[in-house]
Amino acid sequence: MIDPNSATDAELAAHLAEVAGRILLDVRASGMFEGKALGKAGDATANEFLCHALRAARPDDGLLSEEEKDDTARCSMSRVWIVDPVDGTREYGEQRSDWAVHVGLAIDGVATTGAVALPGLDGGMVLRTDRADTLPVPAPVPRFLVSRTRPAEEAEAVCKAMGGELVPMGSAGAKAMAVVRGEAEIYLHSGGQYEWDSCAPVAVAAAHGLHCSRIDGSPIRYNMADPYLPDLLICRPEYAARVLELVASLD
Template identity: 70%
Template sequence: MSDADLASHLAEVTGRILLEVRASGLFSAKALGKAGDQTANQFVCHALREVRGEDGLLSEEEKDNPDRLAMSRVWIVDPVDGTREYGEARADWAVHVGLAIDGQPAIGAVALPGLEGGTLLRSDQPRPVPPAPDKLRMVISRTRPAAEAVAVAERLGAELVPMGSAGAKAMAIVLGKADIYLHSGGQYEWDSMAPVAVALGHGLHCSRIDGSPLIYNQADVYLPDLLICRKEHAGQIFELIAEVTQVAD
């Protein structure tokens, strides 16, 4: 099985497992999130160690193993991105399975099991990204919207679209449900690696908000900001980020 097929298979199966855990009816919303995290993590990590045992592994739900830093190939996974949304039976949560090669987001799969019928997006099988509407739409956190994102949206005249998980936000751009994902409120490598690989595979712009590249498999896995958008919008957004940053200073 190719790396891309494996990432996609694991994301899809993990999504089905999570839906079964939720359908059991045995957990409160808070307990469901914990049960989902642990169950999904065990499946993904056991599977990767079984079929890609020579590769490194970084998961949100496991203690970090620094041995990965010496490896060229490192799987970076978030078994449930948007634990709160999953526990609340919302649609805006995701499963991330990605492979970084020499720090680059090489392969990614993002499952959105909460959407009707489920949706799986792959870095190696791009679909056409719908054109942007006249009034742009920016996805923001539904609980902690970043001040920079709100300020940039105001200057653009963009509509704000509150949403849960990072994966759901990033895939909203790919699916044409939104146009800009600007985040500056703090994230980790597992929050963005697989979604960024998928977005890049679909021809979108992906970077830090200062324009520098997103580099993975670092000793410090804190990766607090990113911008995902259509390439034709990136220049204007960077200009507006600089404006709002100067105002804040």
């Protein structure tokens, strides 16, 4: 257990993401739900825990969650927690492993601190901003992470131009952490997302030395009045300039 009064923001984020992940595994193991009903139950249960815990631990901070009615009062706050209780609800409901829990903190619009839990992996895993490891050696051919069901046209085009390989995967958090873990080199997304889909993953990826930006190269900003955030690029830094150049050439 941790004391929220003495824990750092990163410690708090990691602890809450891990506990929420265990809760979600328990909901799934209960056998009471399946498919879409399981996803809905997991979302509701994890969201209740995360929002209650964050409001208790950091009462002066703002909060934005995918599963909560948005209180735009957060827009006037410097510190805002941005959470996704189940990133990859479909994958969670299908009993797959490629889903995640996101607990991120944006300070003055920048994804600064956070944790991404991957409870579906054997033994579970939490990647966090305060425990950054050296990036693994990249593959000789760049691997591009794309959606299982609707790969982004830009990602397919850039992958082809770079002689790369497409790797389908579930949630945004799972894909971003796959780059951190060395399972791929590039995550290029342009199919539409929201702030909760990427805040914690971007914070963790940046802490590990990865390039994080919009696909036009501009910074990713959080705690906007409209949380829609349609695109992003998370990749190894040595690939960033070439990927951004190729994306720009598609216009």
